Amino acid sequence: MNTPGESRPNPSAGARPNSGLELKPAGGLEVPENTILTTLDSVVSWCRKYSLWPMPFATACCGIELMAVGASRFDIARFGAEVMRFSPRQCDVMIVAGRVAMKMMPVLQRIWLQMPEPKWCISMGACACTGGIFDTYAVVQGVDRFIPVDVYIPGCPPRPEQILRAVMDLQEKIQRGGTIAGTTGLPELIDREQVVSEKRLSKGFTLAGERGDEDRFGYRIPGGPASLGANEPR
Amino acid sequence: MSTNVSTPKAPPHDETLATLAIFGDGVYSVASFRDNVRLYVPPARLVDVLLALKDRCGFALLSELGATDYLGYPGRTRSRFEVHYVLLNYDKAERIVVKVGLDDPDPTLPSVVSHWMGADWMEREVFDMYGIRFAGHPDLRRILMPEEFTSFPLRKDYPLRGRGERHNFRRLTRGES
Numbered sequence: 001m002n003t004p005g006e007s008r009p010n011p012s013a014g015a016r017p018n019s020g021l022e023l024k025p026a027g028g029l030e031v032p033e034n035t036i037l038t039t040l041d042s043v044v045s046w047c048r049k050y051s052l053w054p055m056p057f058a059t060a061c062c063g064i065e066l067m068a069v070g071a072s073r074f075d076i077a078r079f080g081a082e083v084m085r086f087s088p089r090q091c092d093v094m095i096v097a098g099r100v101a102m103k104m105m106p107v108l109q110r111i112w113l114q115m116p117e118p119k120w121c122i123s124m125g126a127c128a129c130t131g132g133i134f135d136t137y138a139v140v141q142g143v144d145r146f147i148p149v150d151v152y153i154p155g156c157p158p159r160p161e162q163i164l165r166a167v168m169d170l171q172e173k174i175q176r177g178g179t180i181a182g183t184t185g186l187p188e189l190i191d192r193e194q195v196v197s198e199k200r201l202s203k204g205f206t207l208a209g210e211r212g213d214e215d216r217f218g219y220r221i222p223g224g225p226a227s228l229g230a231n232e233p234r
Numbered sequence: 235m236s237t238n239v240s241t242p243k244a245p246p247h248d249e250t251l252a253t254l255a256i257f258g259d260g261v262y263s264v265a266s267f268r269d270n271v272r273l274y275v276p277p278a279r280l281v282d283v284l285l286a287l288k289d290r291c292g293f294a295l296l297s298e299l300g301a302t303d304y305l306g307y308p309g310r311t312r313s314r315f316e317v318h319y320v321l322l323n324y325d326k327a328e329r330i331v332v333k334v335g336l337d338d339p340d341p342t343l344p345s346v347v348s349h350w351m352g353a354d355w356m357e358r359e360v361f362d363m364y365g366i367r368f369a370g371h372p373d374l375r376r377i378l379m380p381e382e383f384t385s386f387p388l389r390k391d392y393p394l395r396g397r398g399e400r401h402n403f404r405r406l407t408r409g410e411s
Contacts, residue, residue, distance in 0.1 A: 102400040103380050109406055137387050137396030138379075148408045185408075193408060 045178030048092075048118065049171040050080035055091035055115065057108065060098025062125040062157040074160040079167045088114040093170065095163075096149075099127035100140045112147045118183045120174070122166050123149040126156045150185075246328050247271045250291045257283065272318075272331040280334050281344050284319060288349065293321035293330060296346070299356035301364045305390040313337045315366060319346075336366060345370040363388035 031037065054076075058066050069076045076082050085091045088111045100108055112121070123143055126132035129152045131141035143149060150173060151166045177185045185193050251264065254273075262273045262283060275283050287293040298320035304310045313335030321330050334343060345368035346353045357368045358377040365386035368374060376383065383399060385392055 105400075105403050109403065112406060135395055137392070137394065137399065140400055145405060146403050147406045 041179045042175070044180050045175045048178060049174040051083075052079075052081040052093045052120075052167070052170070053083045053085050053091045054081055055088055055094040055111065056084050056086075056097065057094055057111065058097040059100060059104065060125075060127060062097035062128070065157045065160055066095060066097045066124065066163065069160045069163045074164060076164065076167065079164065079171070081167050088112075089116065091115050092118060093120045093122060095122045095124055096128040096143050097124040097157075099132060099134050100143055102138050102140060105140055105146055108143065109147060118178070120150045120170055120183070121147060122151045122153065122163075122170065124153045124163065124166070125158055126154060129154065132156060246326070247330065250287070250293075250323075250328065250330060253291050254283070254286060256286070270329070270331060272333055274333050274335070277334050277336065277343055280332070281346065281349075283332060284321070284346060285349065287321055287330065287332070292323045292325055293328075294324060295322040296320070296350040296353055296356075297322045297329070299346075299353055299360065301360045301366055301388075303364060303388065303390045315341050315364060317343060317360065317366060340367065341365070342367045342369055344368070347371055362386070365389065 056063065056066055068074060070082060070084060081093070088094075092115065094112060094115060096108070112119075121143075123129050127134060127139070128143050131139055135141065140146065144152075151170050153162050153166045155162055173186055174183065177183055177187060184190060246269065251271075254262070257279070261279050262275045265272045265274065273283065296319060299317070301315055301317045303315055304312070305314055315336040315338075317334045317336065319332040319334075321332065322328070323330075336343065341364075343366060345357060347357065347368075348370070354372070355377060357371055358374060360366050361368060361371075361374055362376045362378050363386060375381075379387065385397065385399075387396070
Protein backbone atom coordinates (compact mmCIF):
# COMPACT_ATOMS: atom_id res chain seq x y z
CA MET A 1 0.00 0.00 0.00
CA ASN A 2 1.30 3.38 -0.93
CA THR A 3 2.00 5.91 1.66
CA PRO A 4 0.43 9.32 1.06
CA GLY A 5 3.84 10.76 0.28
CA GLU A 6 4.38 8.35 -2.61
CA SER A 7 1.00 8.69 -4.26
CA ARG A 8 1.04 12.46 -4.43
CA PRO A 9 3.69 14.05 -6.65
CA ASN A 10 5.89 16.44 -4.83
CA PRO A 11 5.20 19.88 -6.33
CA SER A 12 8.54 21.21 -5.29
CA ALA A 13 10.36 18.58 -7.33
CA GLY A 14 9.86 20.65 -10.50
CA ALA A 15 9.78 19.46 -14.08
CA ARG A 16 11.43 16.36 -15.44
CA PRO A 17 15.19 16.38 -15.30
CA ASN A 18 16.89 17.71 -18.45
CA SER A 19 13.69 19.28 -19.68
CA GLY A 20 14.98 22.78 -19.27
CA LEU A 21 11.74 23.82 -17.72
CA GLU A 22 11.72 25.19 -14.28
CA LEU A 23 8.66 25.04 -12.14
CA LYS A 24 8.72 27.06 -9.02
CA PRO A 25 5.32 27.15 -7.44
CA ALA A 26 4.95 29.80 -4.82
CA GLY A 27 3.32 27.55 -2.33
CA GLY A 28 2.19 23.94 -2.57
CA LEU A 29 -0.20 22.90 -5.37
CA GLU A 30 -3.65 23.44 -4.03
CA VAL A 31 -6.96 22.31 -5.44
CA PRO A 32 -9.44 25.10 -4.88
CA GLU A 33 -12.74 24.45 -3.23
CA ASN A 34 -15.60 23.10 -5.37
CA THR A 35 -13.21 21.77 -8.01
CA ILE A 36 -13.01 18.19 -9.20
CA LEU A 37 -10.08 16.68 -11.03
CA THR A 38 -10.97 14.01 -13.58
CA THR A 39 -10.27 12.98 -17.15
CA LEU A 40 -11.98 14.48 -20.16
CA ASP A 41 -13.10 11.05 -21.32
CA SER A 42 -14.88 10.54 -18.06
CA VAL A 43 -16.67 13.89 -18.24
CA VAL A 44 -17.81 13.27 -21.80
CA SER A 45 -19.04 9.80 -20.94
CA TRP A 46 -20.83 11.18 -17.92
CA CYS A 47 -22.66 13.67 -20.10
CA ARG A 48 -23.53 11.04 -22.68
CA LYS A 49 -24.87 8.44 -20.33
CA TYR A 50 -27.46 10.73 -18.80
CA SER A 51 -28.80 12.02 -22.10
CA LEU A 52 -29.49 8.90 -24.11
CA TRP A 53 -32.04 9.51 -26.85
CA PRO A 54 -33.71 6.22 -27.73
CA MET A 55 -34.82 5.16 -31.16
CA PRO A 56 -37.84 2.93 -30.42
CA PHE A 57 -37.74 0.23 -33.06
CA ALA A 58 -40.90 -1.36 -31.69
CA THR A 59 -42.22 -4.05 -34.00
CA ALA A 60 -44.32 -6.16 -31.65
CA CYS A 61 -45.76 -6.50 -28.16
CA CYS A 62 -42.47 -5.52 -26.50
CA GLY A 63 -43.21 -2.06 -27.84
CA ILE A 64 -46.18 -1.83 -25.48
CA GLU A 65 -43.90 -2.44 -22.52
CA LEU A 66 -41.55 0.14 -23.93
CA MET A 67 -44.40 2.65 -23.92
CA ALA A 68 -45.10 1.75 -20.30
CA VAL A 69 -41.48 2.53 -19.47
CA GLY A 70 -41.89 5.94 -21.03
CA ALA A 71 -45.07 6.66 -19.10
CA SER A 72 -45.29 8.10 -15.63
CA ARG A 73 -45.43 4.94 -13.56
CA PHE A 74 -41.97 3.74 -14.51
CA ASP A 75 -40.70 6.95 -16.04
CA ILE A 76 -37.55 6.42 -18.02
CA ALA A 77 -37.01 10.17 -17.66
CA ARG A 78 -35.49 9.44 -14.27
CA PHE A 79 -32.53 8.07 -16.20
CA GLY A 80 -32.39 10.83 -18.76
CA ALA A 81 -33.52 8.59 -21.62
CA GLU A 82 -37.05 9.84 -22.18
CA VAL A 83 -36.54 11.69 -25.45
CA MET A 84 -37.83 9.10 -27.90
CA ARG A 85 -37.10 10.28 -31.40
CA PHE A 86 -38.52 8.72 -34.52
CA SER A 87 -35.76 10.01 -36.71
CA PRO A 88 -32.60 7.93 -36.46
CA ARG A 89 -30.51 11.04 -37.08
CA GLN A 90 -31.45 12.34 -33.66
CA CYS A 91 -30.95 9.15 -31.65
CA ASP A 92 -28.05 7.42 -30.02
CA VAL A 93 -29.53 4.26 -28.55
CA MET A 94 -31.63 1.92 -30.62
CA ILE A 95 -34.08 -0.26 -28.70
CA VAL A 96 -35.10 -3.21 -30.87
CA ALA A 97 -38.36 -4.26 -29.23
CA GLY A 98 -40.04 -7.25 -30.77
CA ARG A 99 -39.51 -9.78 -33.51
CA VAL A 100 -37.84 -8.65 -36.69
CA ALA A 101 -39.06 -10.19 -39.91
CA MET A 102 -36.66 -11.07 -42.66
CA LYS A 103 -38.17 -8.36 -44.83
CA MET A 104 -37.62 -5.82 -42.05
CA MET A 105 -33.93 -6.59 -41.57
CA PRO A 106 -32.61 -4.29 -44.35
CA VAL A 107 -34.73 -1.49 -42.86
CA LEU A 108 -33.30 -2.11 -39.41
CA GLN A 109 -29.77 -2.06 -40.77
CA ARG A 110 -30.41 1.12 -42.69
CA ILE A 111 -31.79 2.87 -39.62
CA TRP A 112 -28.82 1.68 -37.61
CA LEU A 113 -26.44 3.09 -40.21
CA GLN A 114 -28.28 6.42 -40.20
CA MET A 115 -27.80 6.92 -36.48
CA PRO A 116 -24.84 9.19 -35.67
CA GLU A 117 -21.90 8.00 -33.61
CA PRO A 118 -21.58 7.23 -30.79
CA LYS A 119 -24.50 4.83 -30.71
CA TRP A 120 -25.60 1.82 -28.76
CA CYS A 121 -28.17 -0.90 -29.21
CA ILE A 122 -30.45 -2.66 -26.75
CA SER A 123 -32.01 -5.92 -27.90
CA MET A 124 -35.26 -6.17 -25.98
CA GLY A 125 -37.19 -9.37 -25.43
CA ALA A 126 -36.83 -13.00 -26.40
CA CYS A 127 -37.69 -12.43 -30.06
CA ALA A 128 -35.18 -9.68 -30.71
CA CYS A 129 -32.47 -11.62 -28.87
CA THR A 130 -33.03 -15.12 -30.28
CA GLY A 131 -36.13 -15.20 -32.45
CA GLY A 132 -38.13 -16.54 -29.52
CA ILE A 133 -40.89 -18.92 -30.40
CA PHE A 134 -40.93 -17.74 -34.01
CA ASP A 135 -38.48 -20.17 -35.55
CA THR A 136 -40.02 -19.85 -38.99
CA TYR A 137 -38.78 -19.02 -42.43
CA ALA A 138 -39.59 -15.32 -42.11
CA VAL A 139 -38.27 -14.31 -38.67
CA VAL A 140 -34.68 -13.33 -37.94
CA GLN A 141 -33.17 -15.47 -35.19
CA GLY A 142 -31.63 -12.70 -33.14
CA VAL A 143 -30.77 -9.21 -34.34
CA ASP A 144 -27.22 -9.61 -33.03
CA ARG A 145 -26.49 -11.66 -36.12
CA PHE A 146 -26.80 -8.56 -38.24
CA ILE A 147 -26.17 -5.48 -36.08
CA PRO A 148 -24.00 -5.03 -32.98
CA VAL A 149 -25.89 -5.26 -29.69
CA ASP A 150 -24.73 -3.87 -26.35
CA VAL A 151 -27.35 -5.01 -23.88
CA TYR A 152 -29.76 -7.93 -24.10
CA ILE A 153 -33.01 -8.02 -22.14
CA PRO A 154 -34.61 -11.44 -21.69
CA GLY A 155 -38.32 -11.88 -21.16
CA CYS A 156 -41.50 -12.27 -23.15
CA PRO A 157 -42.13 -9.41 -22.85
CA PRO A 158 -39.71 -8.01 -20.27
CA ARG A 159 -41.03 -6.17 -17.26
CA PRO A 160 -40.48 -2.41 -17.39
CA GLU A 161 -38.04 -2.70 -14.50
CA GLN A 162 -35.85 -4.87 -16.68
CA ILE A 163 -35.72 -2.16 -19.29
CA LEU A 164 -34.72 0.37 -16.68
CA ARG A 165 -32.05 -2.05 -15.52
CA ALA A 166 -30.81 -2.34 -19.09
CA VAL A 167 -30.58 1.45 -19.32
CA MET A 168 -28.56 1.50 -16.10
CA ASP A 169 -26.28 -1.24 -17.42
CA LEU A 170 -25.82 0.67 -20.63
CA GLN A 171 -24.96 3.78 -18.64
CA GLU A 172 -22.28 1.88 -16.79
CA LYS A 173 -20.95 0.52 -20.04
CA ILE A 174 -20.79 4.00 -21.52
CA GLN A 175 -19.03 5.36 -18.44
CA ARG A 176 -16.44 2.60 -18.35
CA GLY A 177 -15.71 2.25 -22.04
CA GLY A 178 -16.38 5.67 -23.49
CA THR A 179 -13.84 8.08 -24.87
CA ILE A 180 -14.16 11.49 -26.46
CA ALA A 181 -13.83 9.91 -29.87
CA GLY A 182 -16.55 7.39 -29.34
CA THR A 183 -17.16 4.18 -27.55
CA THR A 184 -14.85 1.24 -27.24
CA GLY A 185 -17.07 -1.01 -25.20
CA LEU A 186 -16.23 -2.57 -21.91
CA PRO A 187 -12.47 -2.80 -21.37
CA GLU A 188 -12.61 -6.52 -20.62
CA LEU A 189 -14.47 -7.20 -23.87
CA ILE A 190 -12.25 -5.25 -26.24
CA ASP A 191 -10.52 -8.38 -27.51
CA ARG A 192 -13.84 -9.99 -28.28
CA GLU A 193 -15.14 -6.92 -30.09
CA GLN A 194 -12.00 -6.91 -32.20
CA VAL A 195 -12.51 -10.49 -33.25
CA VAL A 196 -15.97 -9.55 -34.48
CA SER A 197 -15.02 -6.32 -36.20
CA GLU A 198 -12.14 -7.87 -38.07
CA LYS A 199 -14.38 -10.77 -39.05
CA ARG A 200 -11.88 -13.32 -37.86
CA LEU A 201 -14.76 -15.68 -37.26
CA SER A 202 -15.04 -18.43 -39.80
CA LYS A 203 -17.43 -17.85 -42.65
CA GLY A 204 -21.05 -18.49 -41.93
CA PHE A 205 -20.54 -18.19 -38.20
CA THR A 206 -21.24 -15.20 -36.04
CA LEU A 207 -21.08 -14.63 -32.34
CA ALA A 208 -23.74 -17.25 -31.86
CA GLY A 209 -21.45 -19.70 -33.59
CA GLU A 210 -19.22 -19.58 -30.56
CA ARG A 211 -21.78 -21.62 -28.72
CA GLY A 212 -21.00 -24.46 -31.08
CA ASP A 213 -24.54 -25.68 -31.57
CA GLU A 214 -25.35 -23.72 -34.68
CA ASP A 215 -25.79 -25.08 -38.14
CA ARG A 216 -24.87 -23.43 -41.40
CA PHE A 217 -27.98 -21.27 -41.37
CA GLY A 218 -27.48 -20.08 -37.84
CA TYR A 219 -29.99 -22.10 -35.95
CA ARG A 220 -29.91 -25.39 -34.18
CA ILE A 221 -31.44 -28.33 -35.95
CA PRO A 222 -32.61 -31.12 -33.68
CA GLY A 223 -30.53 -34.20 -34.33
CA GLY A 224 -27.37 -32.39 -35.20
CA PRO A 225 -26.06 -30.59 -38.26
CA ALA A 226 -27.84 -31.42 -41.44
CA SER A 227 -27.31 -30.50 -45.06
CA LEU A 228 -30.40 -28.45 -45.65
CA GLY A 229 -29.97 -27.64 -49.29
CA ALA A 230 -32.18 -25.80 -51.67
CA ASN A 231 -33.32 -29.02 -53.28
CA GLU A 232 -34.03 -30.89 -50.11
CA PRO A 233 -37.64 -30.70 -48.98
CA ARG A 234 -38.21 -31.21 -45.28
CA MET B 235 -94.08 -10.70 -26.21
CA SER B 236 -95.07 -11.24 -29.75
CA THR B 237 -98.07 -13.29 -30.60
CA ASN B 238 -97.24 -13.55 -34.23
CA VAL B 239 -96.66 -17.04 -35.48
CA SER B 240 -93.66 -16.87 -37.71
CA THR B 241 -94.17 -18.44 -41.06
CA PRO B 242 -91.85 -21.38 -41.63
CA LYS B 243 -88.95 -20.14 -43.73
CA ALA B 244 -87.41 -22.19 -46.44
CA PRO B 245 -83.96 -23.46 -45.46
CA PRO B 246 -81.27 -21.00 -46.52
CA HIS B 247 -79.55 -21.63 -49.83
CA ASP B 248 -82.53 -23.49 -51.27
CA GLU B 249 -83.35 -20.63 -53.57
CA THR B 250 -79.71 -20.25 -54.54
CA LEU B 251 -79.31 -23.91 -55.33
CA ALA B 252 -82.52 -23.87 -57.31
CA THR B 253 -81.22 -20.99 -59.39
CA LEU B 254 -77.94 -22.77 -59.98
CA ALA B 255 -79.83 -25.69 -61.49
CA ILE B 256 -79.42 -23.94 -64.84
CA PHE B 257 -75.97 -25.50 -64.98
CA GLY B 258 -77.40 -28.97 -65.01
CA ASP B 259 -75.69 -32.02 -63.59
CA GLY B 260 -71.99 -32.63 -63.46
CA VAL B 261 -70.81 -29.03 -63.23
CA TYR B 262 -70.67 -28.76 -59.48
CA SER B 263 -71.27 -30.88 -56.43
CA VAL B 264 -72.69 -29.63 -53.16
CA ALA B 265 -71.52 -30.45 -49.66
CA SER B 266 -72.57 -28.87 -46.42
CA PHE B 267 -71.28 -28.77 -42.89
CA ARG B 268 -73.62 -27.20 -40.32
CA ASP B 269 -74.86 -24.04 -42.06
CA ASN B 270 -71.91 -23.89 -44.40
CA VAL B 271 -72.70 -24.80 -48.02
CA ARG B 272 -69.84 -25.54 -50.38
CA LEU B 273 -69.85 -25.98 -54.11
CA TYR B 274 -67.03 -27.94 -55.73
CA VAL B 275 -66.41 -26.66 -59.22
CA PRO B 276 -63.92 -27.67 -61.92
CA PRO B 277 -61.52 -24.85 -62.83
CA ALA B 278 -62.96 -24.50 -66.33
CA ARG B 279 -66.42 -23.56 -65.02
CA LEU B 280 -65.28 -21.49 -62.04
CA VAL B 281 -65.98 -18.06 -63.49
CA ASP B 282 -69.35 -19.16 -64.86
CA VAL B 283 -70.52 -20.35 -61.45
CA LEU B 284 -69.15 -17.32 -59.65
CA LEU B 285 -70.82 -14.95 -62.09
CA ALA B 286 -74.13 -16.81 -61.83
CA LEU B 287 -73.95 -16.46 -58.06
CA LYS B 288 -73.13 -12.77 -58.37
CA ASP B 289 -75.63 -11.78 -61.04
CA ARG B 290 -78.56 -14.14 -60.47
CA CYS B 291 -78.38 -15.00 -56.79
CA GLY B 292 -77.31 -11.68 -55.27
CA PHE B 293 -73.92 -12.72 -53.87
CA ALA B 294 -72.40 -9.33 -54.53
CA LEU B 295 -69.42 -9.43 -52.18
CA LEU B 296 -66.36 -11.64 -52.44
CA SER B 297 -65.54 -11.70 -48.77
CA GLU B 298 -62.64 -14.12 -48.83
CA LEU B 299 -60.32 -15.81 -51.27
CA GLY B 300 -57.76 -18.26 -50.02
CA ALA B 301 -56.07 -21.55 -50.70
CA THR B 302 -54.99 -24.72 -48.96
CA ASP B 303 -52.27 -27.23 -49.70
CA TYR B 304 -53.46 -30.76 -48.91
CA LEU B 305 -50.14 -32.47 -49.63
CA GLY B 306 -49.86 -35.46 -47.32
CA TYR B 307 -53.29 -34.88 -45.80
CA PRO B 308 -54.59 -38.13 -44.33
CA GLY B 309 -57.22 -39.77 -46.48
CA ARG B 310 -57.02 -37.13 -49.19
CA THR B 311 -57.93 -38.43 -52.62
CA ARG B 312 -58.74 -35.21 -54.46
CA SER B 313 -56.36 -32.66 -55.91
CA ARG B 314 -53.40 -31.23 -54.01
CA PHE B 315 -54.42 -27.56 -53.88
CA GLU B 316 -57.81 -26.14 -53.20
CA VAL B 317 -58.76 -22.50 -53.72
CA HIS B 318 -61.89 -21.27 -51.99
CA TYR B 319 -64.06 -18.25 -52.71
CA VAL B 320 -66.43 -17.12 -49.96
CA LEU B 321 -69.32 -15.08 -51.34
CA LEU B 322 -71.71 -13.03 -49.24
CA ASN B 323 -75.27 -12.05 -50.02
CA TYR B 324 -76.03 -8.88 -48.12
CA ASP B 325 -79.81 -9.02 -48.56
CA LYS B 326 -80.31 -12.51 -47.20
CA ALA B 327 -77.20 -12.62 -44.97
CA GLU B 328 -76.16 -15.82 -46.68
CA ARG B 329 -72.70 -17.06 -47.35
CA ILE B 330 -71.64 -19.66 -49.83
CA VAL B 331 -68.26 -21.25 -50.43
CA VAL B 332 -67.03 -22.15 -53.88
CA LYS B 333 -64.07 -24.51 -53.97
CA VAL B 334 -61.79 -25.37 -56.86
CA GLY B 335 -59.26 -28.18 -56.94
CA LEU B 336 -55.90 -27.74 -58.65
CA ASP B 337 -52.93 -29.99 -59.25
CA ASP B 338 -49.28 -29.56 -59.26
CA PRO B 339 -47.46 -28.68 -62.43
CA ASP B 340 -48.16 -24.96 -62.79
CA PRO B 341 -51.56 -24.61 -61.06
CA THR B 342 -53.45 -21.81 -62.80
CA LEU B 343 -56.90 -20.31 -62.35
CA PRO B 344 -58.76 -17.54 -64.17
CA SER B 345 -58.61 -14.25 -62.32
CA VAL B 346 -61.80 -12.64 -61.00
CA VAL B 347 -60.34 -9.16 -60.51
CA SER B 348 -62.44 -7.85 -63.38
CA HIS B 349 -65.59 -8.86 -61.48
CA TRP B 350 -64.55 -8.11 -57.89
CA MET B 351 -61.85 -5.47 -57.49
CA GLY B 352 -61.25 -6.75 -53.97
CA ALA B 353 -59.82 -9.96 -55.36
CA ASP B 354 -56.67 -8.11 -56.45
CA TRP B 355 -54.59 -8.41 -53.30
CA MET B 356 -56.16 -11.70 -52.24
CA GLU B 357 -55.08 -13.35 -55.48
CA ARG B 358 -51.63 -11.85 -55.08
CA GLU B 359 -51.40 -13.36 -51.60
CA VAL B 360 -52.45 -16.79 -52.84
CA PHE B 361 -49.84 -16.52 -55.57
CA ASP B 362 -47.20 -15.40 -53.07
CA MET B 363 -47.85 -18.18 -50.60
CA TYR B 364 -48.79 -21.13 -52.85
CA GLY B 365 -47.54 -20.30 -56.31
CA ILE B 366 -51.00 -20.56 -57.86
CA ARG B 367 -51.16 -18.27 -60.88
CA PHE B 368 -54.23 -16.28 -61.81
CA ALA B 369 -54.47 -15.79 -65.54
CA GLY B 370 -55.63 -12.29 -66.42
CA HIS B 371 -54.60 -10.68 -63.14
CA PRO B 372 -53.43 -7.12 -63.90
CA ASP B 373 -50.41 -7.12 -61.56
CA LEU B 374 -49.50 -10.56 -60.24
CA ARG B 375 -46.50 -9.79 -58.02
CA ARG B 376 -45.54 -11.00 -54.58
CA ILE B 377 -47.35 -9.09 -51.89
CA LEU B 378 -45.93 -10.26 -48.55
CA MET B 379 -42.57 -11.86 -49.17
CA PRO B 380 -39.59 -9.89 -50.55
CA GLU B 381 -39.28 -9.58 -54.30
CA GLU B 382 -36.16 -11.76 -54.42
CA PHE B 383 -37.81 -14.62 -52.56
CA THR B 384 -37.87 -17.69 -54.76
CA SER B 385 -40.09 -20.18 -52.94
CA PHE B 386 -43.75 -20.41 -51.97
CA PRO B 387 -43.63 -20.69 -48.22
CA LEU B 388 -47.08 -22.08 -47.38
CA ARG B 389 -46.65 -25.12 -49.57
CA LYS B 390 -46.34 -28.18 -47.40
CA ASP B 391 -43.10 -29.29 -49.02
CA TYR B 392 -41.39 -26.05 -48.02
CA PRO B 393 -39.38 -26.43 -44.77
CA LEU B 394 -40.83 -24.59 -41.81
CA ARG B 395 -37.52 -22.90 -41.05
CA GLY B 396 -36.94 -21.90 -44.63
CA ARG B 397 -33.97 -22.63 -46.83
CA GLY B 398 -31.60 -20.08 -45.41
CA GLU B 399 -33.27 -17.02 -46.91
CA ARG B 400 -33.37 -15.22 -43.58
CA HIS B 401 -29.61 -15.36 -43.15
CA ASN B 402 -28.49 -13.91 -46.41
CA PHE B 403 -27.99 -10.33 -45.19
CA ARG B 404 -24.61 -8.88 -44.46
CA ARG B 405 -23.57 -8.48 -40.87
CA LEU B 406 -22.86 -4.96 -39.66
CA THR B 407 -20.04 -4.63 -37.15
CA ARG B 408 -19.08 -1.77 -34.89
CA GLY B 409 -16.30 -0.73 -37.20
CA GLU B 410 -18.51 -0.48 -40.26
CA SER B 411 -21.40 1.33 -38.69
